[in-house]
Amino acid sequence: MENEPTAELIRAQLRRLRLKAELSQEEFGRLVHFSNSQVSAVELGQRPLDRFFLKRADEVLGTGGLLTSLLKLAERDGQPSWFRPWLEAERQAQQLRCYQPSLIPGLLQTENYARSMIRTDDMLDSEEADRRLAVRLDRQSVLTRPDPPKFVAVIEEAVLRRADESFRGVMGQQVAHLIEASELPHVAVHVIPVDVSLHIGLTGPFTLARGGDGGWVGYLENQLGGTVIDNDEDVAILLSRWESVRSEALSRRQSIELMKEVVESWS
Template identity: 80%
Template sequence: MEGEPTAELIRAQLRRLRVNAELSQEEFGKLVHFSGSQVSAVELGQRPLDRFFLKRADEVLGTGGLLTSLLKLAERDGQPSWFRPWLEAERQAQQMRCYQPTLIPGLLQTENYARAVIRTDDMISNDEVEKRVAVRMDRQAVLSRPDPPQFVAVIEETILRRTDEGFRGLMAEQIAHLIACTEQPHISIHVIPAEVGMHVGLTGHFTLARTSDGGWVGQLENQLGGKVVDNDEDVAILLARWESVRNEALSRRQSVELMKEVMTSWS
């Protein structure tokens, strides 16, 4: 991300705002709880952009959140090229449908659960883990905006029970969060019980978003990345599969009761 144009813009704006405030790097560093050399390294691109640092800089310089907003844009710039169209569809969505056979959907994950999932990839650094967690949490704002999309998720019961003793607290927290989410009228979560056998959804996760023009867009992921699906034939297949998996799931009320039962077992 550090080589992206938006990241360069953040550093340029930081320098401009600091100079306009008539603060040296050393003086500014004391105000944001960083050393002068660390401030210099950030401005020169020798140190990664840090969310805490930019938040403090916004507060000290009175920017109204400019720098942290630009950081969110930079993080989006750093997303894989295939994923950017989906982020745009997600932000504009009026309705969303998500089926997940293996994990809690990203828009419903707690920070701790998201961090645990992302850390399973031992090829990324701790700093990159935290960046990805931050991006995932930022994406969830789509569900709390003034006009949120209707979001319906179907998940497998095995997701709620798949963990070990070391993650009891994490799973109890995550399931409690799911239950709290269902209290919002625009969010529904339906669970496919473990006794349901083979069904078409088990071939893989997919998400659908309906935009303001009434069209649907799909998103698929795999081990190496993913793709956005927008041609009519493929979208029609995903919509049909959505109906199939939704029909296998419990009702909203029954799903909440099952989640409460599982949460009690983890507690």
């Protein structure tokens, strides 16, 4: 789902930069490993914008990443209206708190785990699945920027252990990534062990973001999308529930030890 004005801008910039470099479509195509007709189709809007193509174009034309950055904007602008306010809150957050009872949180998913998860939706064609994957991975840059938010995630041990033999390779890589992320000073992953049978968090996942003004907003995921929560009373309930789920979880160090133990149990 590209934002059409931004996509049109990318195509116009691509053509302008190619002509400025005095390259025909055929010459340019050879440099980016695309055919003459494929380059023409991209410039005319007959072919969707492709992240790999634009990355090669940025390298060949020496743009400093301009075209790829514009594609990220197009993808962000193409998000459904209910998701945009949350993307903005997530990007500007100084603190993020996430509880996930059934999945690895999106900001901590490996590319393979995210791809596997997105592809469980058989209503998505491969192009839309790839676009959603790109957006999810792009969102993760919030944790690697120069001044990242403090991110605390609470997950269930059962999520880590949900790995039959065919999925263990992906899951092993994913748990290793969680352990690595946990070593970062601004990231903490806490695991609620399986012997905690019931707690309030099991009602559903939620994320909280604290902005520069000190105010919190929440985000609730559901099967049809999600809801941004900015009503003070509802945010206060989510903050209280956060304290409850966080208190059920192991410490950072104990959680890392448990994650290591889970991976070792598979071999």
